[in-house]
Amino acid sequence: MPTPGYTREIPQRYRLEANKCKNCGKISFPPRLVCPYCGARNFEPTKLSDTGKIVTFTTIRVAPGRYAAYVPYSIAIIELNDGVKITTQVVDCKPEDLEIGKAVRIIFRKMYPEGKTGIICYGYKAVLI
Amino acid sequence: MIGIVGYGSYIPRYRIRADDIARQWGRDPETVKRGLLLKEKTVPGLDEDTITISVAAAKNALRRAEIEPGEIGALYIGSESHPYAVKPSGTVVAEALGITPEVHIADFEFACKAGTEAMYVAYAQVRAELVKYAMGIGADTSQGAPGDALEFSASAGGSAFIFGKEKVIAAVIDTYSYTTDTADFWRREGAFYPLHGGRFTGAPAYFKHILGAGRAILKKNNLKPEDFTYAVFHMPNGKFPMSAGKRLGFKREQMEPGWIVPLMGNTYSASSPTAFSATLDIAKPGDLILLVSFGSGAGSDAFIFKVTERINEVREKAEKVKDMLTRSPIYLDYGRYAKFRGKIIMNE
Numbered sequence: 145m146p147t148p149g150y151t152r153e154i155p156q157r158y159r160l161e162a163n164k165c166k167n168c169g170k171i172s173f174p175p176r177l178v179c180p181y182c183g184a185r186n187f188e189p190t191k192l193s194d195t196g197k198i199v200t201f202t203t204i205r206v207a208p209g210r211y212a213a214y215v216p217y218s219i220a221i222i223e224l225n226d227g228v229k230i231t232t233q234v235v236d237c238k239p240e241d242l243e244i245g246k247a248v249r250i251i252f253r254k255m256y257p258e259g260k261t262g263i264i265c266y267g268y269k270a271v272l273i
Numbered sequence: 274m275i276g277i278v279g280y281g282s283y284i285p286r287y288r289i290r291a292d293d294i295a296r297q298w299g300r301d302p303e304t305v306k307r308g309l310l311l312k313e314k315t316v317p318g319l320d321e322d323t324i325t326i327s328v329a330a331a332k333n334a335l336r337r338a339e340i341e342p343g344e345i346g347a348l349y350i351g352s353e354s355h356p357y358a359v360k361p362s363g364t365v366v367a368e369a370l371g372i373t374p375e376v377h378i379a380d381f382e383f384a385c386k387a388g389t390e391a392m393y394v395a396y397a398q399v400r401a402e403l404v405k406y407a408m409g410i411g412a413d414t415s416q417g418a419p420g421d422a423l424e425f426s427a428s429a430g431g432s433a434f435i436f437g438k439e440k441v442i443a444a445v446i447d448t449y450s451y452t453t454d455t456a457d458f459w460r461r462e463g464a465f466y467p468l469h470g471g472r473f474t475g476a477p478a479y480f481k482h483i484l485g486a487g488r489a490i491l492k493k494n495n496l497k498p499e500d501f502t503y504a505v506f507h508m509p510n511g512k513f514p515m516s517a518g519k520r521l522g523f524k525r526e527q528m529e530p531g532w533i534v535p536l537m538g539n540t541y542s543a544s545s546p547t548a549f550s551a552t553l554d555i556a557k558p559g560d561l562i563l564l565v566s567f568g569s570g571a572g573s574d575a576f577i578f579k580v581t582e583r584i585n586e587v588r589e590k591a592e593k594v595k596d597m598l599t600r601s602p603i604y605l606d607y608g609r610y611a612k613f614r615g616k617i618i619m620n621e
């Protein structure tokens with residue numbers, strides 16, 4: 145990820161900031177310029193809930209380089225309490241600990257460093273609660 | 274009244290037992306555990322560092338303070354393991370908490386006392402009426418060289434304290450600092466592991482500064498050890514804080530609630546702050562608490578706090594230290610521990 149793009153996405157990656165359509169009321173995450181539900185262009189900022197439950201999940205056993213140290217690990221689709229779905233890694237547990245419907249909390253973690261000398265990228269992940 | 278309006282800690286889920294470290298290096302586990310009074314220590318996850326630990330502790334402090342993050346006008350983080358050599362941890366933490374851009378930020382370093390330094394300056398900012406609320410955090414993911422005595426203790430965790438004039442749960446009665454040039458422990462720029470002066474870290478370093486600061490703040494306030502309900506001293510191992518406390522005239526019962534080192538290890542900048550947080554978890558209105566940190570190099574910060582009625586309203590709003598320490602830890606063997614801590618040489 146190039147550094148300028150990372151900086152631009154900080155509000156959504158660090159604080160789960162989303163857009164709520166002023167016309168139809170639906171929430172877009174990540175935030176969009178045009179509402180995918182009604183085509184309107186007027187939004188108000190909103191913060192997503194930091195708790196939710198697992199909708200479905202999968203276990204990664206062969207990972208791309210920057211995630212290789214984590215295997216085996218789980219990626220889950222999580223429905224947050226405000227109804228928005230996000231996909232993220234579930235950490236601090238074993239893949240066999242996961243179940244559909246289990247409650248999770250969204251937390252702030254390191255995603256990956258850009259090599260040995262580049263910036264460290266942070267973002268959201270989930271833990272079981 | 275100026276004091277703490279919210280406090281919170283964070284302790285990673287991962288642990289390694291002293292037994293496993295001792296066996297790795299051919300040492301007798303029982304001798305090590307008896308000598309240091311340490312059973313196990315916390316280990317940061319692969320995706321945890323001083324920044325993520327600070328964010329987690331700060332969120333718990335905000336839950337208890339019940340204030341808007343934007344009301345915090347200053348954020349200070351003390352650590353000896355800031356992820357960047359140049360770029361303050363506080364910039365990332367403030368952004369994650371949503372307190373940018375109207376906030377004054379600085380990272381502090383002073384071996385194990387950087388956390389109380391951050392608290393000291395946060396308190397001073399509120400007292401100077403430059404900001405409404407200020408947050409001081411001590412957080413670390415400390416490393417000891419493989420096979421060194423420090424490897425049994427160097428651990429990970431963090432605690433955050435929000436200072437203000439309203440909604441105070443523990444008022445600051447007084448502060449005192451005691452500092453000298455003492456080369457008991459250091460790490461040069463670019464070196465991966467610290468070096469220490471072995472036995473020199475005891476009497477002329479830890480004890481001289483802890484006792485110096487402790488005696489002075491008691492005398493200055495005309496207080497005796499028996500006036501305090503609790504006392505917290507920096508915990509490089511299990512023995513030093515108990516021994517220092519006894520020499521100052523405190524009893525075991527006054528120190529026990531904060532004596533979390535056997536299960537947590539020495540969390541460096543977060544050591545005495547997290548012990549203090551564990552003490553607030555059980556403190557009652559009216560209790561006097563003495564907190565004395567120690568950082569190699571060397572110095573001690575001392576604080577006297579008086580707990581208010583509001584403690585009973587906020588205590589349950591975030592997880593307590595004892596619960597974080599005992600709730601389903603994930604144990605690592607030495608091999609996984611070495612991988613987690615980046616002690617294994619890998620190809621790029």
Ligand SMILES: [Zn+2]
Pocket residue numbers: 165166167168169170179180181182183184
């Ligand atoms: Zn719409």
